[in-house]
Amino acid sequence: MLRAVILVLAMPISASAESLVALRTLPARTVITEADVALVDAKIDGALTALTPALGQEVKITVYAGRPLRAADIGPAALIDRNQTVQLVYHMAGLTILAEGRALERGPEGAVIRAMNIASKTTISGRVDALGRLIVGAAP
16 A cells, blocks of 8 residues: 555646647737637746736737747737827816827727827827827826
């Protein structure tokens, strides 16, 4: 009996690890879906180990088919693209002013980006909200 226990303890333990890889080439700015990535039974340094954190995220750089997907390669999907017409929203003391602007940068929800007020040609900065608007000034 003791001999069997020693044999079991002496056996190499195989740690099963999974890594997330691209199933097809993902160009930069691609929003990741379940059809784009898969978990493979291999330990790849730096690769994501679960599918859920990557879904809905945007690829920052091109990731080629079969290559691992790393946390540094992905980020939140942009709600506003450069040169897109956006609604500028300014709140202060119960007053709300709406204006039309043109985004000078792209950004995801929560990012501070620059835009140009179309009417005044003034460059302003604002925070992207969940609706894809640019909040300028204090939020209500």
